Amino acid sequence: MSRAGVAVEEVTGAPRGPSGWWKGWPLLPALAFLLVLFVYPVGQLLWLSVVDRSGAFTGQHFARLFASSLYVDVLLITLKISAWATAFALLGGYPVAYLLATSDARWRSRLTFWVLLPFWTSFLVRAFAWMVLLGRNGALNKLLEATGLTAAPVAVIFNLTGVLIGMTHALMPLGILTMVAVMEHIDANLPKAAATLGARGGQTFWRIYFPLSLPGAAAAGLLVFISAVGFFIIPALLGGRRETMITQIIIEQVQDLMNWAFAGAISLLLLATALAVFYLYDRALGMSTLASGTPALDRRGGGENPVARLSAWVGRQLIAILGWLCDRAAEVTERLVPARPDRRARPWARGVLVTASLLILAFLALPAFFMVPVSFTTGGFIDWPPQGFSLKWYRAYLESPQWRAATVRSVGVGVVSATLAMLIGVPAAFALARREFAGKTGALALLLSPLVIPRMIIAVALFYLYARIGLVGTSLGLVLGHAVLAIPFVVVTVMAVLKNYDERLDQAASSLGANRARTLYHVTLPLIRGGLVAAFLFAFVTSFDELTIALFVTGGLTTTLPKQMWDDALLKVSPTLAAVSTVLIVFVAVTILLAERLRQSAARA
Amino acid sequence: MVALAGADLELREGEFLTLLGPSGSGKTTLLMIVAGLIQPEGGEVWIDGRLATYAPPFKRDVGMVFQNYALFPHLSVGENIAFPLRMRRVPEATIQQEVRRILEVVRLPDVGSRLPRALSGGQQQRIALARCMVYKPSIILMDEPLGALDKKLRDHMQLEIKQLHAELRITVLYVTHDQEEAMIMSDRICLMREGHIEQIGTPDELYFQPRTRFAAEFLGESNVLVCEVVGVEASRTVVTAAGVRLRAPQDERLRDARRVALMVRPERLAIQEGPTAGPGPEPPHNRLEGCLRQVIRVSGITKYYVGLDSGQTIVASTLTGDAKTVATPGARVGLTWPPDAGILLSEAATTER
Numbered sequence: 001m002s003r004a005g006v007a008v009e010e011v012t013g014a015p016r017g018p019s020g021w022w023k024g025w026p027l028l029p030a031l032a033f034l035l036v037l038f039v040y041p042v043g044q045l046l047w048l049s050v051v052d053r054s055g056a057f058t059g060q061h062f063a064r065l066f067a068s069s070l071y072v073d074v075l076l077i078t079l080k081i082s083a084w085a086t087a088f089a090l091l092g093g094y095p096v097a098y099l100l101a102t103s104d105a106r107w108r109s110r111l112t113f114w115v116l117l118p119f120w121t122s123f124l125v126r127a128f129a130w131m132v133l134l135g136r137n138g139a140l141n142k143l144l145e146a147t148g149l150t151a152a153p154v155a156v157i158f159n160l161t162g163v164l165i166g167m168t169h170a171l172m173p174l175g176i177l178t179m180v181a182v183m184e185h186i187d188a189n190l191p192k193a194a195a196t197l198g199a200r201g202g203q204t205f206w207r208i209y210f211p212l213s214l215p216g217a218a219a220a221g222l223l224v225f226i227s228a229v230g231f232f233i234i235p236a237l238l239g240g241r242r243e244t245m246i247t248q249i250i251i252e253q254v255q256d257l258m259n260w261a262f263a264g265a266i267s268l269l270l271l272a273t274a275l276a277v278f279y280l281y282d283r284a285l286g287m288s289t290l291a292s293g294t295p296a297l298d299r300r301g302g303g304e305n306p307v308a309r310l311s312a313w314v315g316r317q318l319i320a321i322l323g324w325l326c327d328r329a330a331e332v333t334e335r336l337v338p339a340r341p342d343r344r345a346r347p348w349a350r351g352v353l354v355t356a357s358l359l360i361l362a363f364l365a366l367p368a369f370f371m372v373p374v375s376f377t378t379g380g381f382i383d384w385p386p387q388g389f390s391l392k393w394y395r396a397y398l399e400s401p402q403w404r405a406a407t408v409r410s411v412g413v414g415v416v417s418a419t420l421a422m423l424i425g426v427p428a429a430f431a432l433a434r435r436e437f438a439g440k441t442g443a444l445a446l447l448l449s450p451l452v453i454p455r456m457i458i459a460v461a462l463f464y465l466y467a468r469i470g471l472v473g474t475s476l477g478l479v480l481g482h483a484v485l486a487i488p489f490v491v492v493t494v495m496a497v498l499k500n501y502d503e504r505l506d507q508a509a510s511s512l513g514a515n516r517a518r519t520l521y522h523v524t525l526p527l528i529r530g531g532l533v534a535a536f537l538f539a540f541v542t543s544f545d546e547l548t549i550a551l552f553v554t555g556g557l558t559t560t561l562p563k564q565m566w567d568d569a570l571l572k573v574s575p576t577l578a579a580v581s582t583v584l585i586v587f588v589a590v591t592i593l594l595a596e597r598l599r600q601s602a603a604r605a
Numbered sequence: 606m607v608a609l610a611g612a613d614l615e616l617r618e619g620e621f622l623t624l625l626g627p628s629g630s631g632k633t634t635l636l637m638i639v640a641g642l643i644q645p646e647g648g649e650v651w652i653d654g655r656l657a658t659y660a661p662p663f664k665r666d667v668g669m670v671f672q673n674y675a676l677f678p679h680l681s682v683g684e685n686i687a688f689p690l691r692m693r694r695v696p697e698a699t700i701q702q703e704v705r706r707i708l709e710v711v712r713l714p715d716v717g718s719r720l721p722r723a724l725s726g727g728q729q730q731r732i733a734l735a736r737c738m739v740y741k742p743s744i745i746l747m748d749e750p751l752g753a754l755d756k757k758l759r760d761h762m763q764l765e766i767k768q769l770h771a772e773l774r775i776t777v778l779y780v781t782h783d784q785e786e787a788m789i790m791s792d793r794i795c796l797m798r799e800g801h802i803e804q805i806g807t808p809d810e811l812y813f814q815p816r817t818r819f820a821a822e823f824l825g826e827s828n829v830l831v832c833e834v835v836g837v838e839a840s841r842t843v844v845t846a847a848g849v850r851l852r853a854p855q856d857e858r859l860r861d862a863r864r865v866a867l868m869v870r871p872e873r874l875a876i877q878e879g880p881t882a883g884p885g886p887e888p889p890h891n892r893l894e895g896c897l898r899q900v901i902r903v904s905g906i907t908k909y910y911v912g913l914d915s916g917q918t919i920v921a922s923t924l925t926g927d928a929k930t931v932a933t934p935g936a937r938v939g940l941t942w943p944p945d946a947g948i949l950l951s952e953a954a955t956t957e958r
C-alpha cells in the first residue's frame with residue numbers, strides 16, 4: 001500500500017521570480033569570453049582614438065577627421081548609399097515576404113529556399129556574380145548589344161548603379177526574413193473579417209494588413225540599414241572611387257597606414273552613427289518591437305510627441321487615400337469586366353503578387369546562375385558568353401596549394417569556432433530562456449551586442465589586440481574572433497527553440513524518476529536536436545563566410561577561403577573565382593536542404 | 606434567405622439557426638461558403654433573393670463573428686465598429702452616432718477609445734457582435750463565438766446573445782459543436798455530420814423526435830437497445846431485446862425492418878429496487894432488469910448506471926430529491942418506461958442517405 005501526502009508550509013515567491021545573479025552562472029563562460037575578446041579590445045581601440053602616445057587626452061584625431069570635408073563626405077555617401085539600398089531592399093522584399101507569409105506551408109518552404117540560398121551565399125560570391133553579369137563584357141551588355149538596344153556598352157558597374165544593385169541584392173534576403181517573422185504572426189482571420197465587413201482587397205490590405213506589418217518593415221529597415229553602413233565588399237568590387245564607404249577608409253588606415261588611433265576615431269564615428277540610428281528608431285517606434293515582433297500598439301497615435309503624432313496622422317491619411325485609390329481602380333475594372341456571382345472569381349490581384357514576387361526571387365537567384373557557366377569556360381577571362389567547356393579552372397582551384405590550404409583552413413576554423421560557440425552559447429541560452437536572475441537583461445544585451453556593433457570595429461579591435469599578443473596569422477586568433485561573431489547567432493537560435501519547447505515534458509521526465517542530467521540527455525536534447533544543428537550550421541557558416549576579421553588576421557599561407565577570394569578579386573578576376581564560387585553555392589544549397597530536412601523531421605517527431 | 610442547393614438549408618428572416626455537429630462535420634465550411642470566404646465546388650448560395658454563390662464577401666452584406674473575434678488590434682474599439690460604415694462611405698456624423706448607439710446596445714458605452722486588447726474576453730465578444738450589427742447585415746454568421754470563454758462567462762453570453770437576437774430581430778446562422786449551447790440558443794438546429802445535413806428542426810423536434818441514431822446520441826443522453834421486430838399489436842410495434850418483449854410507437858419508415866434500434870431518454874426510465882418488486886404498472890409499461898453498477902450525482906440530477914443481463918449498460922436519471930438514493934450499487938433493480946417514451950430508429954449506426 002502506498003501513501004502520498006502534501007504538506008505545504010509556505011510557498012515563498014513565485015517559483016520563477018527574479019533572484020540573485022548567481023542563478024545565471026551558466027552565462028559566466030560566455031560573458032568572460034566576450035569581455036576579454038570583445039568588450040576589452042573594442043574599448044581599447046576607441047580609447048586609442050582619444051589619447052596620445054603619452055596617454056593624455058587629445059582631440060587631434062577627431063580634429064583631423066573633421067578638418068577637411070573628405071571623411072564627412074565619405075560618411076554622407078555611406079549614409080546615402082545605405083538609405084537607397086535599404087529602401088530598394090524593403091520595397092522589393094515586401095511583396096515576397098507577404099507572399100511567403102500568406103502561402104500554405106508547402107509553397108512557403110519551397111519559396112523560402114530561394115530566399116535562403118542568396119541569404120547564406122557569401123557576399124563575395126554574390127558580388128562576383130554581379131561582376132560577371134554587369135561588367136563591360138558582361139552578360140547584360142552582351143544581351144543589350146545582341147538585341148540592338150544599345151550600340152556601346154552601358155556603364156552599370158564601378159558606379160553608384162552597380163553598388164546599389166549589389167547592395168540591394170545583398171540585403172534583400174535579410175529584409176524578407178525579418179518581415180516574414182512579423183507577418184507570420186498577423187492573424188489570418190483579420191483580412192477575412194475585413195472582407196465580410198465590406199472591405200475590398202485594397203482597403204483590407206492598406207487599412208488592416210499594412211499597418212500590422214509595419215513593425216516588421218521597420219525592424220527589417222533597421223537591420224538592413226545597420227548592415228549596409230558597415231559594407232565594404234560590394235562598394236569595393238562594384239563601386240568606383242566616388243562610392244567609397246566608411247569601412248573602406250578604416251581598412252585603408254589599418255592595412256596601408258597602420259594608423260591605429262585614426263582608425264579608432266573613424267570606428268567611433270561609425271559606432272556613433274549606428275547608435276544614432278538605433279536611437280532614432282527607438283524614439284520613433286520603440287525598441288520593444290524588435291524583440292517581441294509585435295506592433296508597439298501603446299504608441300499608437302504618437303503619444304506625447306507632437307512630431308510623432310503628426311507623422312502618425314499623415315500615415316493614417318495616406319493609408320486611407322491608398323485604400324480608396326485601390327478600390328476605385330477595382331471598381332473601374334469591375335465595370336469593364338463585370339464579376340458574375342455564378343462564376344468562380346479569378347484572383348487576379350494574387351496573380352499580380354505572385355508574378356512580381358517570382359520576378360524579385362529571380363533577381364535574387366539569377367546572378368549565381370550566370371556565374372556557373374563562366375566557371376566552365378576554356379578562355380582566360382570572365383567574358384560572356386563563356387567559350388567551350390572545360391574543367392581546367394576547377395583543376396586550377398584544386399591543384400593550387402594556396403587555394404587548397406585556404407579551403408582546408410576555412411573548414412577547420414569553421415568547425416572549431418562553431419563548436420566553441422556552441423559550448424559557450426548553448427548553456428547561456430538555456431539560462432536566459434529558463435531562469436530568472438538579476439542582471440538578465442544586461443547580460444542578454446552584452447551577448448547580442450556583437451551583432452549590433454559594426455563588424456569592422458570588432459575586426460580592427462581584435463587585430464590591435466592580436467598584434468600585441470602575437471595571435472596575428474594564427475588559426476587560434478581566427479577561431480576566437482569567429483566565435484565572438486557566432487555566439488549571438490547560437491544564443492538567439494537556441495533561445496528561440498527553447499521558447500517553443502514544452503517544459504512540462506521535462507517535468508514529466510523528472511516525475512518519472514529521471515534526474516536533471518538524465519532528463520537533459522534523454523528528453524530535452526533529443527527534442528531540440530534540430531534547433532541545435534541549425535545553430536551549429538549558423539555558427540559554421542558565419543565563420544566560413546567571414547572576411548572582415550580574416551582580412552587583418554590572416555595572410556600568405558594562413559589565409560582563409562574568403563580572404564583568398566577577396567585578394568584574387570582585387571588583383572585579377574580569373575575564372576578560378578567562378579569555379580570556387582560555384583563550389584560554394586552548391587555547398588550552401590546542400591546545407592540548406594539538409595538543415596530543412598532536419599528541421600522538418602524534428603517538427604514531425 | 607440563404608439556400609444551399611443540394612444541402613437545402615433555408616434560413617428564415619429573423620431566425621436563429623444553429624449548425625451543430627462534431628468537428629469535421631462541415632459546419633464551419635458551410636458557414637465560410639455563406640460568408641464567401643470559401644468558394645464552393647458546386648451548388649448555389651442565395652442571399653436576400655440574390656444569387657451570391659461566387660460573389661466576393663464584401664458584396665454579400667453578411668456579418669461574421671469569428672471564434673477569436675478578429676478585432677483589428679491596431680484600431681480602437683470605436684474605429685473597429687466604424688470600419689464597416691466607412692467601407693460603405695457613410696457620412697462621418699452618422700458614423701459617430703451609430704457607433705455610440707451600438708455601444709449602448711451592447712452595454713459598453715465607455716470603451717470606444719480603448720484598444721481591443723484592453724478589454725476582457727466577454728467584452729471583446731460583445732464588441733465583435735457590435736461591429737457586425739452596426740451596419741445591419743441581412744444575416745450574422747457566428748463561428749463558435751463562445752469557444753474561447755470560460756464556462757461561467759459562456760453561460761452568461763449565451764443568454765446575452767439570445768436576448769440581443771430577440772430584441773433586434775436579427776437573422777443569425779450560428780456554428781457550435783456544443784449541443785447544450787445549440788439547445789439553449791436556437792430557434793432551429795441543423796445537425797450536420799460528415800458533410801451532409803443529418804436533421805433540421807426545432808430543439809424540441811431534435812430532442813423528442815430524433816430521426817437517426819446519430820441525432821439521438823448527439824443531442825442529450827440516450828439509451829439505445831438493438832431489437833428484433835416481432836410484430837404489431839394495438840398500433841404499437843412489438844420488439845424483443847435479449848428475449849424481453851418491449852413495445853414502442855410505430856414508425857412508417859421502419860415498416861419492413863427486421864432489426865431496429867429502440868431509443869429511450871434516461872429521464873423517462875423509472876428505477877425500482879428488487880426483481881419484480883412493487884406493484885409496478887406491469888402490462889402497459891416496458892420493463893428491463895439488471896444490476897445497479899454505479900450512482901452518480903450531477904448537481905440536480907442523480908444518474909443510475911444499470912448493467913443489463915445482456916451485458917449492455919444503460920442509464921436512468923431522476924431529479925435529486927434528497928441525499929437518499931433508490932438503491933445501492935450491487936442491488937438488483939428494474940427499469941420501466943411507458944411505451945410511448947421509446948422511439949424506434951434504424952438499427953444502422955450510419956444513416957440511410
